[in-house]
Amino acid sequence: MLKGTGQVLRNLDRWYQKKMAGVQGVGTIISSKAAKKSKVDHPWKNQSYAAEQGLYGKFRWQGTQGIIEHGHRVNYGVWLELAHDGKYAILEKTLNELSPEFRNRVK
Numbered sequence: 001m002l003k004g005t006g007q008v009l010r011n012l013d014r015w016y017q018k019k020m021a022g023v024q025g026v027g028t029i030i031s032s033k034a035a036k037k038s039k040v041d042h043p044w045k046n047q048s049y050a051a052e053q054g055l056y057g058k059f060r061w062q063g064t065q066g067i068i069e070h071g072h073r074v075n076y077g078v079w080l081e082l083a084h085d086g087k088y089a090i091l092e093k094t095l096n097e098l099s100p101e102f103r104n105r106v107k
Contacts, residue, residue, distance in 0.1 A: 023066045024059060026105040031057035033101075034070045034094050044088045050074050055090070068102070070095055 035057035046052055054073030059066065070091050072080065080088040 020064075023106055024061070026102060027059035027066050027068050029105075030098050030102045031059045031068045031070065033057070034068070034098055037098070038070070038090045038094045041094065042088070042090045044080060051077065051080060068095070 035055055038055045039052050042052060042055070044051065051072065051074050054077065056073060057068065057070045059068055061067070071077065081091055082089070
């Protein structure tokens with residue numbers, strides 16, 4: 001092994017750990033923002049408020065891949081997203097609006 005290689009590898013590992021912690025922090029913030037934004041911006045008129053209250057966002061790891069999960073907890077959420085040509089959809093729109101912020105923050 002070349003002289004100094006061990007230090008380079010330790011530095012690289014330290015950088016990697018910091019970067020992963022940063023991704024997790026930003027992912028957690030963005031997923032929380034997505035839930036809050038969807039609850040305010042959804043295009044449907046509330047009747048029982050169940051759909052609004054059931055909107056959620058969370059960050060999780062799948063192996064080394066960070067995933068922002070944003071969805072509905074009500075069983076009819078899929079219909080809000082897909083029926084009527086997406087008239088009542090909110091999930092994809094919200095994530096698309098927040099994705100530039102995510103990218104800028106994890107640089």
